[in-house]
Amino acid sequence: MPRWLSIAVAGIPGRVGLALVAVALVVATGGPVVAPFRHTALVGPILQGPSAKHVLGTDQLGRDVLSRVLYGGRSVLLLPACAVVLAFALGGVLGLLAGYRGGRIDQLVTRAADILMSVPPLLLVMVLVIPLGTSDVVLIATTGIWFAPRIVRIVRAATASVCTKDYVLAARVRGESTASILWNEVTPNITGTLLAEVALRLNYAIIFITTLNFLGVGVQPPSSDWGLMVSEGRAYLGHRPLISIIPALMIGALAIGVNLLSDQIAAHLARNVQESSRL
């Protein structure tokens, strides 16, 4: 069993979290396959309640709510995941360099990271989409860039502590290049610490991107992204609450699942402070 999986299922919260995330994954990837209708198809009278043909009813344009929910998971999972990958790629490289080299580069990178972290993200992204548009690439890029500074700090701290170890010194004496040292000696030994951070960042990314979609500055209609659906269904909460409630519950389940997983991993790491180094 892969290591991260065995950590995850070690405790009850971890198992619940894993189950929730698995459900969300299944819905997101397999949803469009089993959906009875396409998410943009106008298939019935508007604002109908649950029925045999439309298990969750129809929305304000006459689209099947169940199908829209099944189609909507992709953006909720894919966009935050890509943003986190980007953030770790950017932040990881900068953090490794800063932690390994120290001195000027370290100061420069840390200062830049601090400044970037102190600006309000939601506000800026809402304004930046005006010139940049709301394409998936823009959303991933802005979210990833905003998360990168925090990862820079974490990677830098972890790298700095690893760089005091003997095997790094040995590699340097051997004449290995910086890139080789960072990749072969440092990275394998900081992945443990990073694992908890990955899950936590994923949680924040999901919150951030679904909030953007909810506010209308993210994914646009007629996409059936869950955040967007919650926003569109707001006006009908009294009459047909399912249009908003079901996507909201899905987002909630996914977010809680990811959070439980990250707590589980963090708790595991706190117990095993001593990491064995790979030689």
Add this chain to the structure above:
Amino acid sequence: MRFPWVRITGTIVRRTAFAALTVWIVSLVVFGALNILPADPTTAALGPEATPEMRAAYRHLMNLDLPPIPRYLRWAGGMLRGDFGISVVSRNPIGPELAQRAALTAVLGLASLLLSVVLALPLAVRSARRAGRLFDVTISAAAIAVSAVPEFVVAIGMIVVFVSGLRAFPVSSNGIAEGDLGALVLPVLTLTLGAAAYVFRHARVSVIETMSAPYVRTAVLNGFSPARILWFHVMPNAAVVVVNAVALNAITLLSGVIVVESVFGYPGLGQLLVQALVANDFPKIEAVAVVTTALLVVINLLADGVVLILDPRLRTQVASAPR
């Protein structure tokens, strides 16, 4: 120990400078984002039948005939003097509207911050003392649920429970502007829950750790009553973590405020921002973005100040960088 005036002043100056830097950077980014577009705003503002003279006059009024840097300086200088520009949509000056809305947003933010502590602290202490038992497990699970989900999910939940379910509060109203405090309840409650969950988790950990510290064990062995131990030994140290957590919340509060005002129709700066964005009212977007950032940065500074005063240990440490 003498009160370290010099160090505290240094820390305050540094934090204030950093706060000013934040507002300045936001102003740069917002101005840059909204001014690199090549589209000619005169058509949108004046309509397609405007004469060239009208367009030139409009451009001069809006400083659009200046190159970017002088335009930025004129805009920023104007704001520092209290002139926040003129809305493209309403043709009215933006300033007066900002004042009332800023007050409303400030009320929302501060009320939520305060209530989050009032709610979270007693729960955290209780949970810590009954760690692992039913009360703790239930409340901790609730805290995880609330802090993991986006604010708008909590907001929708509030609406479903209180408005559709209990029919207790209005969903959206301008009521607050007319002094109806009932309109405050749901927005404040939504923000409070989110912030309280965060404070709760940190405070609970802090109390648990403090309770197992040697000096607490000494106090117990000395025969002090549980109440005295709680108040004199455990709480002061836990309180520091709590106030720190609260201070951290002040920045995430900005995102929460925008969402909550939008969902509940609360007439504050967040709602104004969303309206301005929808209407593509650039001067208004610029002004609201900067003012909202400034407001929450100030609230953050105040919270940081409280932390500084309360914790003797922090005064002697180098000021940590913002999170």
